Amino acid sequence: MQDDKTPMIAIRDVVKKFGSFTALHGITADIREGEFFSLLGPSGCGKTTLLRTIAGFEPTTSGTIAIDGKNMADIPANDRPTNMVFQSYAIFPHLNVEENVGYGLKTRKMPKKDIAREVAEVLSLVDMEGYGKRKAHELSGGQRQRVALARALVMKPKVILLDEPLSALDKKLRDQMQVELRSLQRSIGITFILVTHDQEEALIMSDRIAVMFEGQIEQLDTPEGLYRRPVNKRVASFIGVMNFLSAKVTEQTDTHLTLDMDALGKIDLPRDRLGEDITPESIGTVGVRPEMLTVLFDQSDWSQNKVEGEVVDTEYYGDMTYYKVRLPGRDAPLSISMRNTAGRSVVPPGSPVTVGWGAESIVVFGD
Amino acid sequence: MAWRFDREAGQGLKLISPTFGYVLVMLAAPLLMVITFSFWTQDYLTIDTTLTLDNYREAWTQPLYQVLMWRSLKISLIVTVVTVLLAFPIAYYLSFHVKKRKALWLFLITVPFWTSYLLRVFLWKVILGYNGVFNTTLMGLGFIEEPLTFILYNLNAVVITLAHAWAPFAILPIFVALEKIDRSLLEAATDLGDSPMRRFFRITLPLAMPGIVASTLIVLIPTVGDFITPRLVGGTDGLMISNMIQIQFGKANNAPLGAALAVSAMVVIGLISAGIFFAGKKLGGRVR
Structure with a gap:
């Protein structure tokens, strides 16, 4: 045996x-x-x-x-x-x-x-x-x-x-x-x-x-x-869809890093979120999956980070809607996927929206 | 079913009509003539056109014709077996082991066609003769005391000459059949535990069978009717049925008997070919 x-x-x-x-x-x-x-x-x-x-x-x-x-x-x-x-x-x-x-x-x-x-x-x-x-x-x-x-x-x-x-x-x-x-x-x-x-x-x-x-x-x-x-970025983009944003470490403590991300702004991350091979100095990019971003229909109960943007494209799949949302200060729009649950209407292109996101959805890549 | 003579069919017919006409005039008409002749009788200088089976009776009962017919079949069967057996390894090598320059190899195989058939037969005479290349070389090297005589002016010479002449025709169909075998089938057989030898007999050979049958027929059918080679290198032992047909149409001045012999030979070889074709078809599906 x-x-x-x-x-x-x-x-x-x-x-x-x-x-x-x-x-x-x-x-x-x-x-x-x-x-x-x-x-x-x-x-x-x-x-x-x-x-x-x-x-x-x-x-x-x-x-x-x-x-x-x-x-x-x-x-x-x-x-x-x-x-x-x-x-x-x-x-x-x-x-x-x-x-x-x-x-x-x-x-x-x-x-x-x-x-x-x-x-x-x-x-x-x-x-x-x-x-x-x-x-x-x-x-x-x-x-x-x-x-x-x-x-x-x-x-x-x-x-x-x-x-x-x-x-x-x-x-x-x-x-x-x-x-x-x-x-x-x-x-x-x-x-x-x-x-x-x-x-x-x-x-x-x-x-x-x-x-x-x-x-x-x-x-x-x-x-x-x-x-x-x-x-790394290659694996991330091969498996599913990933939004990549450039990012830089602005402050470090023993336990936390502060990242300044393109369009999404600053965020604090615990150090143990970094992969084995990634040092704070090597960080150049972060990634976030489309389903980790949320188009906020009701902002009242959203306690996490949010940012204003504008819908540039809408793809309706019945059960899901895929949005491309442009954020100020960033050329490439973000991909956001939303499940079409009860009470959620489809936002047409051209509409201003608020995008919500959480720190736990951020994946950090070395360059 | 009604014949639909639409535009497309008309165009198709126009396209094949020259070939069709050619075949009709050059093949079907003479064949029909030979068949008709075989039921007539030669009456010294004139032809008696009363229909009769006498020619066939003579063709099938006279010992001389029987001997010649058997010998023709024997020679062409030996030639076919020898040719196909020699052609298979060449085709196999070409298909499985030649990676680059396959076209060059195929080109080289056709090189013998550059000289006329007659010339090649004469060359074999030079090679196999009493004082020929083969004998003088062997004597010069001390392998033999006196020239070998069993290699010219007999059946062996006919077999050697015909096998060489028909080799390219045998190689190409087998090569094509081997090329068509999906190589992943061979890997699958190996994967399922077959040794290379077992795999050859269970996969390669059955799948190459259409090519082998084609080669067999391509060599067998024309060699039965060959009369140049037996005439030039066959001596008296190597004479074949076609030589007799030629004599009947010529010197013997008995075209109807010649025609009956020709038709008989055609029927016999037709039956044998059909037998080989169906056996091959069955074998191709059964060998495992």
Whole structure:
């Protein structure tokens, strides 16, 4: 048995070079057993390359990958305890659904009767009973996705690797599959590693997320941690929407800093609000999420900071309204999102408004 | 269903009509003529146009024709197997291992076409002959005492020459079929535990089957009817059915019998091709 301290996958200083191009610059991360882990980043950030080195399709240039405590350096892809769900699904076109799903079990020389049972079981798990005799070209995109998943699940691997598995599906189906995939992973408890460029998908599905840029992990955190405490501006702007304002420290005490922010004015922050790598001298920017700002309809019970501005644009989404509000002394308008609860009307562009905000909503960045 | 002769269909017909006319005049009409001839009889200098099956009776019962037909089939089947077996590794290498300059490789494969077919057959004579390049080299190196004679003027020579001549035609369809295989399918097979060898037989080969069938037919069908190669390098042991057809139309002055032999050969090869086609189709879906 593995004790709790051994990670399911231990990635240590992994470097991957393609000729003169370095795709991975020394990646180190631990992925826990039973975790839904996501590699999130823009295209070309190395997330797929990292997944492929774990699967064994790409040898690492240096560094080690251990799965369940075992170094994978000399273990070829076909002997690793991982199975992949490919972006293109890679359903074998000359075989039907049953034969596709049973493919790996046949390689293991499992008796035919057992294969049939396992295949039937896993097909019902992914809601594909009755499709066993169909071929790939007779399936829809969503069904292919399920077959690809079933083909990996039936192998009962230690880790399932998913390479942008939902990117080819339409929005509605994708939303549904995100929830299904997540609950399936929870119920069977296999470690999942998902590669995605869709931050919303990563936030919804993952236990933890590694945000990657240019071959490096910029931040590894829970979805909430990433959203609320992004370590730098790049992560902050990649995950959700963030208003950035320039800021400077004007006074310091042992416990507090006073920041002078563009358009929002001065604020006192406790020192422990700064991230590990941020010194008061390095502070140049603060960020605030659109939902942390409030268009004040009734100012009487607002005890926190407020500032006057003017609405320049209104986007109405039914349940939400997105405002762009210009503050005096600042060119770029602030994004503010408001839930359209009872009693809140939509403020048309051109109207003067009061924007309320609290000190706890401010995220501080070093430059 | 009613024939809808709208503008678009009209334009399409106009576009293919020159080709269609050409095919009609140069292929369908002569073929029809040969078939008609096969039911007539040669009466010294004139043709007796009473319909008869006598030519077919003779073509199918005379031992000489049977021998020639069997030999033709045997030679072309051997040539086909040898050619496709040799072509597959080349196509595989080209598709999976050549990363840069694929076009250059394809170009080089067509280089043999730069010389005429006849010239290439003659060159094989020079290479395989009693005092040819092959024998003198081996003797010069001391591997053999006297020239090998089993390599020219017999069946072997025909096989060697035809296999070389048809190699490019066999390589290209297989190459195209291999190129079309989605590489992630191969990764998926590896991911599911297949060794490279197992993967080859379960994924690569079945998916390459259309190309292999195409190559087989492309080589098989014309080689049965080849008459230049057996004539030049085949000796008497290497004569094939087409040589006999040529003789019947020429020296023997029995065009109807020649026509019956030609039609018979066509039917036999047609049936074999259909068999290969369907077997390949089934195999492509079944090999796993």
